[in-house]
Amino acid sequence: MSQREIGVGLLGMGTVGRGVYRILKDNKMIIEKRAGVPITVKKVLVRDTAKNRDIEIPEGLLTTDINDILDDPGIDIVVELLGGIRPALEYSLRALGKNKSLVTANKDMIALHGQELFAAAEIGRRDLFFEGSVAGGIPIIRPLKECLAANRITRVIGIINGTTNYMLTRMSKEGLDFRQALEEAQALGYAEADPSADVEGFDAARKLAIIASIAFNTRIPLDKVYVEGVTRITAEDIAYAANLNYVIKLLGIARENADGVEVRVHPTLLPKNHPLASVNDVFNAIFVTGDAVGDVMFYGRGAGEMSTASAVAADVMNAARNLANNCPGMTGCTCFEEKQIKAMGLTATKYYIRIDVADKPGVLASIAYIFGNNDVSLASVIQHTAGKSAELVLITHEVFEQNLQTALKGIKDLPVVNEVSNVIRVEGV
Amino acid sequence: MSQREIGVGLLGMGTVGRGVYRILKDNKMIIEKRAGVPITVKKVLVRDTAKNRDIEIPEGLLTTDINDILDDPGIDIVVELLGGIRPALEYSLRALGKNKSLVTANKDMIALHGQELFAAAEIGRRDLFFEGSVAGGIPIIRPLKECLAANRITRVIGIINGTTNYMLTRMSKEGLDFRQALEEAQALGYAEADPSADVEGFDAARKLAIIASIAFNTRIPLDKVYVEGVTRITAEDIAYAANLNYVIKLLGIARENADGVEVRVHPTLLPKNHPLASVNDVFNAIFVTGDAVGDVMFYGRGAGEMSTASAVAADVMNAARNLANNCPGMTGCTCFEEKQIKAMGLTATKYYIRIDVADKPGVLASIAYIFGNNDVSLASVIQHTAGKSAELVLITHEVFEQNLQTALKGIKDLPVVNEVSNVIRVEGV
Numbered sequence: 097m098s099q100r101e102i103g104v105g106l107l108g109m110g111t112v113g114r115g116v117y118r119i120l121k122d123n124k125m126i127i128e129k130r131a132g133v134p135i136t137v138k139k140v141l142v143r144d145t146a147k148n149r150d151i152e153i154p155e156g157l158l159t160t161d162i163n164d165i166l167d168d169p170g171i172d173i174v175v176e177l178l179g180g181i182r183p184a185l186e187y188s189l190r191a192l193g194k195n196k197s198l199v200t201a202n203k204d205m206i207a208l209h210g211q212e213l214f215a216a217a218e219i220g221r222r223d224l225f226f227e228g229s230v231a232g233g234i235p236i237i238r239p240l241k242e243c244l245a246a247n248r249i250t251r252v253i254g255i256i257n258g259t260t261n262y263m264l265t266r267m268s269k270e271g272l273d274f275r276q277a278l279e280e281a282q283a284l285g286y287a288e289a290d291p292s293a294d295v296e297g298f299d300a301a302r303k304l305a306i307i308a309s310i311a312f313n314t315r316i317p318l319d320k321v322y323v324e325g326v327t328r329i330t331a332e333d334i335a336y337a338a339n340l341n342y343v344i345k346l347l348g349i350a351r352e353n354a355d356g357v358e359v360r361v362h363p364t365l366l367p368k369n370h371p372l373a374s375v376n377d378v379f380n381a382i383f384v385t386g387d388a389v390g391d392v393m394f395y396g397r398g399a400g401e402m403s404t405a406s407a408v409a410a411d412v413m414n415a416a417r418n419l420a421n422n423c424p425g426m427t428g429c430t431c432f433e434e435k436q437i438k439a440m441g442l443t444a445t446k447y448y449i450r451i452d453v454a455d456k457p458g459v460l461a462s463i464a465y466i467f468g469n470n471d472v473s474l475a476s477v478i479q480h481t482a483g484k485s486a487e488l489v490l491i492t493h494e495v496f497e498q499n500l501q502t503a504l505k506g507i508k509d510l511p512v513v514n515e516v517s518n519v520i521r522v523e524g525v
Numbered sequence: 526m527s528q529r530e531i532g533v534g535l536l537g538m539g540t541v542g543r544g545v546y547r548i549l550k551d552n553k554m555i556i557e558k559r560a561g562v563p564i565t566v567k568k569v570l571v572r573d574t575a576k577n578r579d580i581e582i583p584e585g586l587l588t589t590d591i592n593d594i595l596d597d598p599g600i601d602i603v604v605e606l607l608g609g610i611r612p613a614l615e616y617s618l619r620a621l622g623k624n625k626s627l628v629t630a631n632k633d634m635i636a637l638h639g640q641e642l643f644a645a646a647e648i649g650r651r652d653l654f655f656e657g658s659v660a661g662g663i664p665i666i667r668p669l670k671e672c673l674a675a676n677r678i679t680r681v682i683g684i685i686n687g688t689t690n691y692m693l694t695r696m697s698k699e700g701l702d703f704r705q706a707l708e709e710a711q712a713l714g715y716a717e718a719d720p721s722a723d724v725e726g727f728d729a730a731r732k733l734a735i736i737a738s739i740a741f742n743t744r745i746p747l748d749k750v751y752v753e754g755v756t757r758i759t760a761e762d763i764a765y766a767a768n769l770n771y772v773i774k775l776l777g778i779a780r781e782n783a784d785g786v787e788v789r790v791h792p793t794l795l796p797k798n799h800p801l802a803s804v805n806d807v808f809n810a811i812f813v814t815g816d817a818v819g820d821v822m823f824y825g826r827g828a829g830e831m832s833t834a835s836a837v838a839a840d841v842m843n844a845a846r847n848l849a850n851n852c853p854g855m856t857g858c859t860c861f862e863e864k865q866i867k868a869m870g871l872t873a874t875k876y877y878i879r880i881d882v883a884d885k886p887g888v889l890a891s892i893a894y895i896f897g898n899n900d901v902s903l904a905s906v907i908q909h910t911a912g913k914s915a916e917l918v919l920i921t922h923e924v925f926e927q928n929l930q931t932a933l934k935g936i937k938d939l940p941v942v943n944e945v946s947n948v949i950r951v952e953g954v
Contacts, residue, residue: 115817119675119676119817120675123675123676123677123816123817126677126742127674127675129742129859129861130670130674130742130859131674132855132856227672232818233673233815233817233818233819233821234818234821235664235668235672235673235821238667238668238671238672239664239667239668239672241559242667242839242842242843243656243664243667243668243836243839244662244664244835244839245556245559245560245839245842245843246548246549246552246556246834246835246838246839246841246842247548247552247835248552248555313555313558313559371803371824374800374803386662386835387552387831388544388548388552388662388831388832388834388835388838389661389662389663389825389826389831389832389835389836390662390825390826390829390831390832391825391826392662392663392664392823392824392825392826393822393825394821394822394823394824395800395821395822395823395824396818396819396820396821396822397818397819397820397821400819402816402817402818402819403817403818403819405675405817406673406675406676406815406817406818407672409675409817410671410672410673410674410675412675413671413674413675414671414674417855417856418852418855421852421855422851422852423847423850423851423852423855426561426846426847426850426852427561427846430558430559432558
C-alpha cells in the first residue's frame with residue numbers, strides 16, 4: 097500500500113450527498129477492510145454552511161469554497177453530487193486536472209460531457225467512475241465494463257425511469273388515467289412539480305445513452321437517442337394491451353446488428369411473461385443480452401438517497417483501492433469504436449395501432465389496403481364497436497418504421513378514419 | 526503497461542473450457558481493447574491430445590503435462606476448469622505458488638479449500654477469481670465484492686440450482702410429480718444420471734457457502750450449511766401452495782442479524798409476487814438485501830457452456846488488466862471476520878405443514894393444543910376431506926425451528942394422526 101489513508105471531498109450535500117456521507121461514516125470499519133485502506137471525508141462543498149442538515153457534521157468539514165477541496169493535497173477523490181452541468185462540469189474537470197480521481201452520479205454531465213471528462217482523467221491517469229448515474233444502486237456500469245466484458249453485447253433493454261414505471265404500474269393495476277397517475281406520483285414525491293424530464297423520456301434517454309455507449313463501445317450522442325415519453329398512453333391502451341397479454345412499459349432499448357446501432361426510448365408493449373414485465377412500481381431493471389452469457393437482468397430500486405449513495409460509495413472504495421495500489425485509471429473510456437447510429441426510419445419493430453373509425457362496411461378493407469401497399473403486414477386485428485364509431489386495434493408484424501409512418505399518413509387521410517388514436521411499439525421476447 | 530501480452534494456460538477442455546477458448550479467440554479484438562492488453566491462450570492441459578474436440582486447435586497447444594503450463598514463464602494466468610478436488614487443488618496451489626494468477630469455476634474447490642487458495646494467492650500477491658463458480662454467467666461475486674461493497678449485506682436469497690428449478694417449474698406448470706419431472710430433466714440433459722448433487726441440494730449448498738462467505742465477510746464451512754433437497758416435494762404440495770398464493774422453490778438463504786448468521790438450503794414456499802417467484806425453468810437469480818441499496822436481484826442462465834465461460838473469460842480479462850498494471854492481488858480474501866453460524870434450531874421462519882389425519886371430531890383441537898404448548902402459533906388452517914381420512918394444511922407464524930420440531934414429535938404420536946406428510950419453510954417478502 098502506498099497510501100495510509102484516502103481523503104475524499106464531496107461536492108454537494110443534498111439527499112445523495114448526505115447518504116454517501118452516512119454510509120462512509122456508519123460502515124467505516126467494514127469499508128476500510130473491504131477497500132484495503134481507510135477512507136475519510138475531509139471536506140464537503142455546500143452553498144450554505146449554516147443550513148440544518150439533520151446529520152451530525154464535524155466542525156470545519158463544510159466549506160463554500162471549491163478551492164478548499166481542489167487545492168487540498170490530502171483529498172485524493174472528488175465526489176461530484178451537484179447535478180446538472182454548471183458548475184459540476186467545471187469543478188469535475190478541475191479536479192481531474194489536479195490528478196484527483198472523480199466519482200459522480202451526474203447522468204446529465206456524463207451523457208453530455210463524458211468524452212471531455214474521460215480525456216481529462218486519462219491525462220492524469222485517474223479513475224472516473226459513475227455507477228450512480230444510472231439506475232441508482234443497481235450495479236450495471238461495472239458489470240457491463242467488467243463482468244460481461246468478454247461478450248459482444250447485442251441488446252440492452254431497460255426500465256430506467258422509476259417515476260414513469262410507478263405511473264404505468266398504477267394505470268395498469270388500478271385503471272388510473274395518465275393525469276391521476278401523475279398526481280399520485282407527485283403527491284408521493286416520485287414526480288417533480290415539472291414532470292417533463294421523466295414523463296417525456298429525457299431522463300431515461302440520458303441513462304440509455306450512457307449504458308449503450310458502454311455496451312457497444314461507441315459514443316452515443318444524446319441527440320441521436322430517439323425519445324418518446326408516456327404522455328399519450330391512456331387507460332384504454334393499457335386495457336387493450338392487457339387483453340392481448342401485454343403490459344406497457346417505458347423502455348430504453350439499444351440494439352446492435354449488422355446494420356448498425358439503434359438507441360431509443362419509448363413506451364412499449366411487452367409480453368406479460370417477459371422478465372421485465374413484472375418489474376413494477378419505482379423499481380428499475382436492465383435486461384442485457386450477450387453472445388456468450390445469453391440474457392441477464394439486473395433489478396432493484398433505481399433511485400433514492402441511500403440506493404444511489406450505495407453505488408457512489410462503492411465507486412469511492414474502488415477508486416481508493418486503485419489509488420492505494422498505484423493503479424488508478426486502469427479502466428478508462430471504452431468508446432474505442434465509431435459506430436453508425438441507425439436513422440429511426442430504418443429500425444424495424446412490431447406496432448400496436450389504435451384507430452378510431454366510422455362503423456361502416458369496407459373500413460377495414462381500405463385501411464388494410466394502405467398497410468399492404470406499404471409492406472406493413474398485420475398479425476392481429478380486433479374491432480370494438482361503440483355507437484356510430486368503432487375502434488380498431490391492430491398489431492403488425494415486424495415492419496420498418498418508415499413504411500409504417502407512410503402508411504399511417506395515408507390512413508389518417510381516409511374519410512372513414514376519425515383519428516389514429518395511438519401507435520405504440522411492441523417488443524418481442 | 527508493463528507487459529505486452531498476457532499468456533493463459535487452460536486446465537481442461539470440457540464444455541466450459543471449450544467455451545472459454547472460443548470466446549477468447551472469437552472476441553479477441555474487443556477483449557484486447559477492453560482489457561487493455563492482448564490475451565492469448567498458450568497451452569491447454571487435456572488427458573488425451575488426440576480426442577476430437579469439434580473445434581480448431583493449433584498445433585502444439587494441447588499438452589498432457591501440467592508442468593508445460595506451470596513451468597512456462599510466458600503463462601501469467603492459469604484457468605482451472607477440471608472440476609472436483611483432485612488434481613484441481615494441487616494444480617491450482619502450484620500455479621499460485623509459481624506466482625500465476627488463478628481463475629476457476631470450481632465451486633467444490635472454492636467452497637472446501639478457498640482459505641488455502643487465498644493464502645497461496647496472497648503470498649505471491651496474485652489474483653484468485655471465481656465468478657464462474659456460482660450461477661454461471663450471472664455476475665454475483667464481483668458485484669458483491671465491489672459494487673455493493675459499501676453495504677452491510679443483511680440477506681441473500683438465491684435460486685442457484687437450475688436443474689431443480691426446472692423440475693419445480695414443470696411440476697408447478699404441468700402438474701408433473703417429482704419422478705416425471707426428474708426423468709424429463711434427465712432426458713434434456715439438465716440432470717445427471719445420478720441426480721443427487723442437484724436434487725439433494727448439495728450443489729446449491731456449495732454455491733451458497735461461497736456467496737455467504739463474501740456477503741458476510743466470514744468463512745462459511747460447507748458442513749455448517751443446513752441442506753434439504755427437493756425429493757420430498759409432491760405435486761400435492763405444489764397445488765396446495767398455489768392455492769395459498771405461493772410457489773415452491775429450492776432456495777439458498779443466508780441472513781445475518783444480531784444473533785448470528787444463518788445459512789441454509791431447502792425447498793421454500795415463496796409468495797407469488799416475490800421477484801424470485803417468477804424465475805422459472807433453468808434460470809437462476811440471486812436476491813440481495815443491503816442496508817443502503819435495499820433489494821437488488823441478479824438474474825440469468827445459471828449454467829451452460831457459454832454462460833459459465835462468459836464469467837471465466839471476464840475473470841481472465843480482469844486478472845490480465847491487473848497484471849498489465851502491476852496490481853494483481855488487490856482484492857484478496859474478504860473473510861476478515863469470524864462470525865457465529867446459528868444452530869438450525871435457533872432459526873425462525875414460518876412453516877407450511879401438511880398432515881394426514883383421521884376425519885374425526887376433535888382432531889384439529891388436539892393438534893392445535895400441541896402447537897400452542899410449544900409456542901407455535903398458526904396463521905391459517907385448511908382442511909381437505911377425502912373418504913375416512915382428511916388432510917390438514919397449516920401455515921404457522923414465525924416460530925423457532927426447535928419449537929416446531931418438538932411440536933411435530935408430539936403430533937406424530939397422536940393416534941388420530943396418520944402421517945405428517947410434509948413440512949416446508951415459508952419465506953416472507
